[in-house]
Amino acid sequence: MKNETLSSLPGPIGIFDSGYGGLTILEKIRKELPQYDYIYLGDNARTPYGTRSFDVVYKFTLECVNQLFEMGCQLVVLACNTASAKALRSIQQNDLPQIDPSRRVLGVIRPTVEAVGSMTKTKHIGLLATPGTVQSNSYPLEIAKLHENIIVTSEACPLWVPLIENNEHLSVGADYFIRKNVQQLLEIDSLIDTIMLGCTHYPLVEEKIKALIPAGISIVSQGEIVAKSLVDYLQRHPEMSAKCTQGGSIRYLTTESVEKFASSASIFLKEQIQAEHIDLG
Numbered sequence: 229m230k231n232e233t234l235s236s237l238p239g240p241i242g243i244f245d246s247g248y249g250g251l252t253i254l255e256k257i258r259k260e261l262p263q264y265d266y267i268y269l270g271d272n273a274r275t276p277y278g279t280r281s282f283d284v285v286y287k288f289t290l291e292c293v294n295q296l297f298e299m300g301c302q303l304v305v306l307a308c309n310t311a312s313a314k315a316l317r318s319i320q321q322n323d324l325p326q327i328d329p330s331r332r333v334l335g336v337i338r339p340t341v342e343a344v345g346s347m348t349k350t351k352h353i354g355l356l357a358t359p360g361t362v363q364s365n366s367y368p369l370e371i372a373k374l375h376e377n378i379i380v381t382s383e384a385c386p387l388w389v390p391l392i393e394n395n396e397h398l399s400v401g402a403d404y405f406i407r408k409n410v411q412q413l414l415e416i417d418s419l420i421d422t423i424m425l426g427c428t429h430y431p432l433v434e435e436k437i438k439a440l441i442p443a444g445i446s447i448v449s450q451g452e453i454v455a456k457s458l459v460d461y462l463q464r465h466p467e468m469s470a471k472c473t474q475g476g477s478i479r480y481l482t483t484e485s486v487e488k489f490a491s492s493a494s495i496f497l498k499e500q501i502q503a504e505h506i507d508l509g
């Protein structure tokens with residue numbers, strides 16, 4: 229049954245991630261669509277999601293989406309591959325019809341998969357992602373639906389998100405794990421010419437990855453792809469655009485401490501921000 233307590237008035241666009249990674253998507257979205265209002269929600273108290281089970285990722289993601297709905301968002305972007313892989317479909321198919329069929333939740337995997345097909349010449353793609361995203365098999369399945377004869381080789385990188393969340397990603401210790409995962413991926417398939425960063429945290433180590441791979445291999449980072457896809461979506465759905473307020477504002481919410489969020493978020497956004505604490509539920 230529809231949640232009657234939710235307002236039907238236009239509201240900000242909600243951007244959700246388990247932690248800071250979604251800020252890499254938010255930054256590009258705001259560059260393309262600066263006129264809208266945004267609320268960013270980072271579930272930093274429970275990050276990382278990438279090593280958690282399907283049920284837990286689904287439960288946590290739904291709680292965050294509901295929170296954004298209660299704050300007036302009519303449209304929410306899951307700026308997290310793990311949540312997109314493990315929770316998006318259930319939320320779209322089972323929860324939205326109950327909560328409010330007119331609201332929308334979008335993910336980051338589909339736009340990335342749409343874009344990547346034209347980028348590979350060898351038809352061999354590598355995926356670097358969290359264990360959750362890799363185990364879900366979402367990328368190979370979505371690629372097979374849209375593109376013929378593309379071979380996807382996946383490498384789970386369980387330590388990258390914790391290293392980035394703890395601001396240790398530029399340390400010598402991080403080099404070891406980044407090199408190990410990138411080498412393992414290329415050893416499995418030497419024909420890879422395109423590597424997808426299937427985690428919104430990974431743009432922060434993109435330069436390190438670039439330094440480890442041969443010049444002919446290109447890296448696909450999701451920020452711009454997702455931002456352009458949202459521009460396209462809002463053009464094709466003027467009724468959704470009309471439900472998103474346009475005041476150019478941004479609020480940052482975190483389930484962790486505001487000081488911690490503000491200081492780490494500045495690494496992602498390269499600017500000082502103010503955050504608000506939120507308790508879910």
Ligand code: DGL
Binds near residue numbers: 249277308309
């Ligand atoms: N940024 C999230 C993603 O894109 C990180 C997931 C996590 O919390 O491990 O998958």
